[in-house]
Amino acid sequence: MANYFSSNFTLGILGGGQLGKMLLYETRKFDIKTHVLDPSYEAPCKIACDAFQQGDLMDYDTVYNFGKKVDVLTFEIEGVNIDALAKLEAEGKKVYPSAETLKNIQDKGVQKQFYKQHKIPTSPFLVFKDKFELTEAIVRKDLSFPFVWKSCTGGYDGKGVSVVRTEEDVIPLAEGACIAEKLISFKNELAVIVVRNPSGEVKTYPVVEMEFHPEANQVEYVICPARIDDSVSEKARNIAIKVSEAFKHVGLLAVELFQTEDDEILVNEVAPRPHNSGHYSIEASYTNQFEQQIRAILDLPLGKTESKVGGIMVNLVGAEGHTGEVVYKNIEKIMAMDGVTPHIYGKKQTRPFRKMGHVTIVHEDLAEARKIAEKVKNTIEVVAK
Amino acid sequence: MANYFSSNFTLGILGGGQLGKMLLYETRKFDIKTHVLDPSYEAPCKIACDAFQQGDLMDYDTVYNFGKKVDVLTFEIEGVNIDALAKLEAEGKKVYPSAETLKNIQDKGVQKQFYKQHKIPTSPFLVFKDKFELTEAIVRKDLSFPFVWKSCTGGYDGKGVSVVRTEEDVIPLAEGACIAEKLISFKNELAVIVVRNPSGEVKTYPVVEMEFHPEANQVEYVICPARIDDSVSEKARNIAIKVSEAFKHVGLLAVELFQTEDDEILVNEVAPRPHNSGHYSIEASYTNQFEQQIRAILDLPLGKTESKVGGIMVNLVGAEGHTGEVVYKNIEKIMAMDGVTPHIYGKKQTRPFRKMGHVTIVHEDLAEARKIAEKVKNTIEVVAK
Incomplete structure (x- = not known):
């Protein structure tokens, strides 16, 4: 086993929000060295890590270069550059959860299709590459009200999710790729x-x-x-x-x-x-x-x-x-x-x-x-x- | 009530050892700002506080100037400059525990006398201003073996405490002020x-x-x-x-x-x-x-x-x-x-x-x-x- 405790081993954390902050209570308890990357200089993780770096979590080079310097890389938010994670893994870096796991989760359309492929019970759904496709499906009656609209990416804490009951509810929806799920009782x-x-x-x-x-x-x-x-x-x-x-x-x-x-x-x-x-x-x-x-x-x-x-x-x-x-x-x-x-x-x-x-x-x-x-x-x- | 949470209120902590480190888990949980003073630049409290200062806890000016910058002052180790605490209190700073409390505890001779004055049950004891006085008491048969020797100051984690059973045990004892307590069964x-x-x-x-x-x-x-x-x-x-x-x-x-x-x-x-x-x-x-x-x-x-x-x-x-x-x-x-x-x-x-x-x-x-x-x-x- 690697020597993690009071050693030079370093855990890298992508994201420095409240989840990272609470994670740092535990790395402090075990005296495990940490580096944190977050876009905000006011991130809750700013203190209590061994090194804080300000940077874009979706930027390939930023994530790749950050990952190179640590021994194990993890994330506390899904919105990170997966290609950089995959490259680091290919070079032998331990990344947990893996790039492949995140790839199947990050995009909600991919996630739903993954459940279908693996026979995991989930609500019926349709995937649309943009809002135009979605509205077409409504017009053609392939999709009927009510349904749950979810943005394929970037949803968090109730953002990117809407219950759509009428044509009026469709108007404020975002333009990007989305899924429509059956509204489950x-x-x-x-x-x-x-x-x-x-x-x-x-x-x-x-x-x-x-x-x-x-x-x-x-x-x-x-x-x-x-x-x-x-x-x-x-x-x-x-x-x-x-x-x-x-x-x-x-x-x-x-x-x-x-x-x-x-x-x-x-x-x-x-x-x-x-x-x-x-x-x-x-x-x-x-x-x-x-x-x-x-x-x-x-x-x-x-x-x-x-x-x-x-x-x-x-x-x-x-x-x-x-x-x-x-x-x-x-x-x-x-x-x-x-x-x-x-x-x-x-x-x-x-x-x-x-x-x-x-x-x-x-x-x-x-x-x-x-x-x-x-x-x-x-x-x-x-x-x- | 003062607004402590995510505000500019600052708690000062004298001492940056493990007790301070564990205290900082809680100030982080409540998002309370902290300043820490410790003589060692490798103190466990070095990270997770908002500002770390290296300095001598027994030095009047260092402690006084550190205390001036915070709203409430506390300590995680008894070996701090009490005069500086008293001066800060006199100027209206909140110091908890107070200088007076610490004065009655820091010196073990004073602490034992305090118990006697307040009719708090404690083992019988004698106070000596140095090792010479202690040996004199042994020679005069005012003090008989076995007894528990404690240094009046600086004792910590078993240091500064000895069970003295024979004259030979007296030889390695430190020179300074001490107490001799009855060995309690x-x-x-x-x-x-x-x-x-x-x-x-x-x-x-x-x-x-x-x-x-x-x-x-x-x-x-x-x-x-x-x-x-x-x-x-x-x-x-x-x-x-x-x-x-x-x-x-x-x-x-x-x-x-x-x-x-x-x-x-x-x-x-x-x-x-x-x-x-x-x-x-x-x-x-x-x-x-x-x-x-x-x-x-x-x-x-x-x-x-x-x-x-x-x-x-x-x-x-x-x-x-x-x-x-x-x-x-x-x-x-x-x-x-x-x-x-x-x-x-x-x-x-x-x-x-x-x-x-x-x-x-x-x-x-x-x-x-x-x-x-x-x-x-x-x-x-x-x-x-």
């Missing part, structure tokens, strides 16, 4: 994080549940474990493992799933990295997702994925009508509540719906955690000064 | 971490137990909760609170205690900062001691001190006969064990008995954790390359 939106190391050790985290606001149709709480039958949970974990194997994935793979009205499990989409649906793990799990990612990509033994206690995660997003220097109003009030930990990502400017942090609520009794989570949600506000 | 060595914020909120962590090696008389495991009767535990927590109140202490106070053969509780010594006996809390507690320290000194509400699971801590110290660039032999083997997390402090050079890191073992069943802890201890080795 589901009981629950679930997620499973699978982790695999290069030696082939595989584990899954418990199934988590996204609880939606009854009116706003927005995820309000990520709940671990999901309040579902064991049989559904087992089915979800098995499908997630199948997905991970099909992608020959190394590291963390967050698999988002629908539980349909008749308890079928469909794969919605995946993220080959630490994921919002796993943030609860920092406080609730024996091994949090960020430590697990480090273990996996360095081919160390995987840690225990079970939970110590029930965990609920609430995103902290910028309040509507507030743009400017951020203030976390009433944060001291939520910190007085039982088992509540805020995580502040370090973005100085708030904007409506910008993801600024998250709050974890842990409790032995999940129902109690759920009550506290609601209080948290109703108390803290992310506003401008 | 105890059942258990316990510790309680008390936390208080400036608003007066007080909490205690569960009592932990130091388990000694049966032959080597060296602490091998810190076990939480201690395997003692509830009545002893309650007594220990109450005495710890009394100690904290007497010191008018703000922040964390680690109170080391003896449980005598007849279940009396005696205060051994205290540390006004995060402490080795609280490291288990990172994995086992609802609020780890480092987050709790931040909450306390910023006058935020204190977090829950209960444990989620049983926790055991094993120190990683340099193996005998090994000096040089460190290698953590078999670390991948302990990482394959259930609920095991290594913490590597980031010191590049190992020396016999140097504290290089620690390992936490958590398990629902404390007896199971204890078994795994023994396996950890027998597996990992801190050696030179």
Whole structure:
């Protein structure tokens, strides 16, 4: 085994956002050297890495030259130059997840076709190379309302996704390549994080549940474990493992799933990295997702994925009508509540719906955690000064 | 309340060792700005703070000028210039713990006299202004063997402490001011971490137990909760609170205690900062001691001190006969064990008995954790390359 701890071994991370920042808690804990590349000089990862480089993640030369200097290369965001990753791999560099895995995930059209080829259950879909093709399909009645429109690339945190119910909804859609998916009527939106190391050790985290606001149709709480039958949970974990194997994935793979009205499990989409649906793990799990990612990509033994206690995660997003220097109003009030930990990502400017942090609520009794989570949600506000 | 989160508020930390390093995980989590002062340019805190300054912690001007630039000043090591702290306080700077508290703790002779004045149970002792006075007392039979010798200042991690059984044991003792304590025959060595914020909120962590090696008389495991009767535990927590109140202490106070053969509780010594006996809390507690320290000194509400699971801590110290660039032999083997997390402090050079890191073992069943802890201890080795 390579000597990673307090040595000259260097892990390179493409992307320096909040996921990278939380990854750095773990590299610090293990005293593993890190280099981070991010376009913003104000990236949350700016400190706590050994070397920070400002640069374009989609630029071939920038990514290639950055990768040359490190021993293992990983990413915390999918929007990176795959050709540079492939070239580095061809030259013998360890890149996890691999360029091939990312190629099958980065473009949502390719991702959906991958599921079809590998007989992984997913909602019916059509792929279009641009908006013109999409509108043609509507005109020809090859595609009917309602459907879910997704941009093939660049979607993130709810951007690049729309439910299209009428011709009017088509107007604001972006011009580029897209997919149209059947709108699924589901009981629950679930997620499973699978982790695999290069030696082939595989584990899954418990199934988590996204609880939606009854009116706003927005995820309000990520709940671990999901309040579902064991049989559904087992089915979800098995499908997630199948997905991970099909992608020959190394590291963390967050698999988002629908539980349909008749308890079928469909794969919605995946993220080959630490994921919002796993943030609860920092406080609730024996091994949090960020430590697990480090273990996996360095081919160390995987840690225990079970939970110590029930965990609920609430995103902290910028309040509507507030743009400017951020203030976390009433944060001291939520910190007085039982088992509540805020995580502040370090973005100085708030904007409506910008993801600024998250709050974890842990409790032995999940129902109690759920009550506290609601209080948290109703108390803290992310506003401008 | 001041706005600490993603603001210009700055916390100053005197000392940049492993305790500071673990404190910085929490300031990063809350996005609180930090400045760190440490004599070594290779300090574990070098990265992850917003500004690192190299300088002498005992130098008045260095500490004073460092303190002037921050909003709240704290320390992670007792060996700092108290006059500079007092001057900063007099000028209105918030210093936690205060100069007065530290003055009563920094010198072990003063600390013991403080317990006597405040009727806090502690072992009988004598204070000597130098080694000459000590030897005189032995000659005059004012002091008889065996006794525990402690240097009044500079003691740390077992340095500056000796059990003196014969005249021969007196020879190697240092020249400076010292105390001689009655050698207590105890059942258990316990510790309680008390936390208080400036608003007066007080909490205690569960009592932990130091388990000694049966032959080597060296602490091998810190076990939480201690395997003692509830009545002893309650007594220990109450005495710890009394100690904290007497010191008018703000922040964390680690109170080391003896449980005598007849279940009396005696205060051994205290540390006004995060402490080795609280490291288990990172994995086992609802609020780890480092987050709790931040909450306390910023006058935020204190977090829950209960444990989620049983926790055991094993120190990683340099193996005998090994000096040089460190290698953590078999670390991948302990990482394959259930609920095991290594913490590597980031010191590049190992020396016999140097504290290089620690390992936490958590398990629902404390007896199971204890078994795994023994396996950890027998597996990992801190050696030179």
